[in-house]
Amino acid sequence: MNENTSGKKILSLVLLILGAVLLIAALWMDFSKTYIVIHVGSAKVALRGMFLVVGALMVLAGMYFIPTVMHHRAIINFIFLFPLIFTFAVTVIIPMFVGIFYSFTDWNGVTYSKMVGIANYTAMFKDPAFVWSLLLTVLFVVVNMILVNLVAFLLALLCTTKLKGVGFFRAAYFLPNLIGGIVLGYIWQFIFSNVLTTIMNSTSMLINTKTAFIAIIIVYVWQYAGYIMLIYINGLATVPKDVLEAAQIDGADAMKTLFQIKIPMIAATFTICTFLTLTSAFKQFDVNLALTNGVGTVRGFMGQRLSNGTQMIALNIYNTAFARDQYGYAQAKAILFFIILACVSLAQVRISNKREVEM
Secondary structure, rough: HHHHHHHHHHHHHHHHHHHHHHHHHHHHHHHOOOOOEEEEEEEEHHHHHHHHHHHHHHHHHHOOOOOOOHHHHHHHHHHHHHHHHHHHHHHHHHHEEEEHHOEEEOOOOOOOOOOOHHHHHHHHOOOOOHHHHHHHHHHHHHHHHHHHHHHHHHHHHHHOOOOHHHHHHHHHHHHHHHOOOHHHHHHHHHHHHHHHHHHHOOOOOOOOHHHHHHHHHHHHHHHHHHHHHHHHHHHHHOOOHHHHHHHOOOOOHHHHHHHHHHHHHHHHHHHHHHHHHHHHHHEEEEOHHHOOOOOOEEEEOEEEOOEOOOOOOOHHHHHHHHHHOOOHHHHHHHHHHHHHHHHHHHHHHHHHHHHHOOO
8 A cells, every 4th residue: 555655656746747847848938939840740730739738637647646535536626627727727817927028028919029127007107098098998987887787777677567568678678788899889880970960960979079978878888788687687586575565564665665675685786786887897898999999089188189089998908009019018008907907896896795784
């Protein structure tokens, strides 16, 4: 038994070390842009990819052969979860850290020639177009958090009544959320520029910067309120009927029942909905691109005349990277955007959870 345990320990250690070495070699090849290709018959195989896959499999095998009893079940569970964890790491975690590195360089989307330090980060705060996009995004988030949740909650109250055809109304209110943002933007662009101008005999809302911003808010609320409505409907359905019946017997009218019973009992639902609305509004991109493409005139902001009056931060980052080919600078903006979004989301959830306890 001891010899068997000792052999497993040695095998596990060897596999873990070899796997770690291969993974480190694959990462080094990626950062140093060293591309080694070997020929297997008539096929070409990239050595970096082979090292990555074989190294990961060796690490998993090494973990499996660790001669432990207490942690063996946990190791097996980890092995089964590894495909999802590995995919998440490759598509999210590793690119995030690589992006942080590139934000300190003059990366052009393919390679970089030098490190620029924090120059990208300091430059963005001196850029009036970026500062305007950031402030506009914050205003957009605040307005939409209020409007979307208000409209969605009112629709949820309507769709939980005993009116005929409630199922049809639920489907109708949710339907706009199924339309892609780009398609939705072009549809509403046609409505604002052709339909409403003909009916009201006026100019398009998209011509003026202020009214174009209002138009984006209208489209976003129209698209997203139906989705949030379904969450509120589910929350209202969890309110115990016996509590509502007791309130009715005690003489509570509809308003008292709403504000003193229903709303406090679905506080967790409000937390979820405000979080989803906040993160979605911050990341608004497709409707902004299709509806106005960020175009709009702003005079006298930080002493300059801007042409991106309706451009929000996600579209600003996109244009910096793909229209101006400043990928390192755009990556620095994206990192700052991620930090702001993470801090605001955590603060919102913390405050909402605290209010849940109070209610």
